[in-house]
Amino acid sequence: MKKTLLYSMLVTGAFLFGCSSAPQTTNPSTTQTETPITSQNPNSTNISGAQVTITEEQAKEIALKEVGSGNVIEFSYDMDDIIPNYDITIVNGTTEYEFEISAVDGSILKRSSEQNPLITNEVKIDEAKVKEIINNQVNGTIVGIKLDRDDYLPVYDVTVVDGTYKYEFEVSAMDGSILSKDQELINQASNINTNQGLNIDQTKAKEIALGQVNSGVIGEFSLDYERGIPVYEITVYEGRTEYEFEISGIDGSIISRSVDTNLD
Incomplete structure (x- = not known):
């Protein structure tokens, strides 16, 4: 009886030892992960203070190349994410594409359709x-023109100024019809020479602002009138630093400049 019991214990022990020594296996289906599209450029991992090297036009070209053809209907620069990027929406036929393009190296961070x-x-x-x-x-100066959409219909938003009024137009991109027109009297002071015209266009104003920083990208841009004087208000981002400029639309001089280096 004792021999039988001892034999049984030896067999059981050997079996348990063999099970514990066997290599562990896992079900492959439980280890699958979804990998987002990320940059393959090792320099893009230098997140803090990453230098913006991709321009607006380059970002649009990258996105349009992905879909073959189409129209950019929405475009913005986002520096609040870990990697500064351009948000781009393109419509091609009945398909709408959304991209996030790295402003650091041009890689596609996100894509959806x-x-x-x-x-x-x-x-x-x-x-x-x-x-x-x-x-x-x-009879005025066109200071802004942008292809946009209104209820999925492509329209151009156009801003025009003359010596007295600022006009906002919506023009159909399908047949050229004027969908809407707003007219606003420019605030004028009697002691200001209101005949001073808009001599600096938006392209030149952007060049002046960008020329004040080493390497930056336009984040916000608008034309306003202060006491009858046309003034461009421009925000430029360089890494984690934000610059705000007021530039005269008459002679291109910098009226004011501020710097914020503590962006979250």
Whole structure:
């Protein structure tokens, strides 16, 4: 009886030892992870103070190349994320694409697409034609023109100023019809020479602002009138630093400048 019991204990011990020594296996299905599209450039991991090297136009080219063709209907610069990036929306046919493009190395950080049969994307009117249409409506200077959408219909948002008024137009990108027009009297003071015209266009104003920093990107841009004087208000981001400029639309002089180096 004792021999039988001892034999059973030896067999059981050997079995348990063999099980504990066997290599452990896992179910491959439980270890799968979803990997987002990330930059392959090792320099892009230098997140803090990463230098912006990709311009707005380059970012648009990268996104358009991915979809083959289409129209950029939304575009913005975002420096609040860990990696500064451009947010771009493109419509091609009935498909809407959204991209996040790294402003550091041009890599695609995120991409998504959505089918929407309500989207109408027949852009038949280019910017040159829009300018011609607007110039026939008002004798002024076009200071802003942007392709946008309104209820999925492509429209141009156009801003025009003359010596007295600022005009906002919405022009259909399909047939050139004027969808809306707003007219605002420019605030003028009697002691200011209100005949001073807008001599600096938006491209030149942006160049002046960017020329004040080593390497930056335009984050916000607008034209306003202060006591009858046209003034460009421009925000430039360089790494984690924000610059704000007020630039005269008359002679391009810098009216004011501020720097914020403590952005969160």
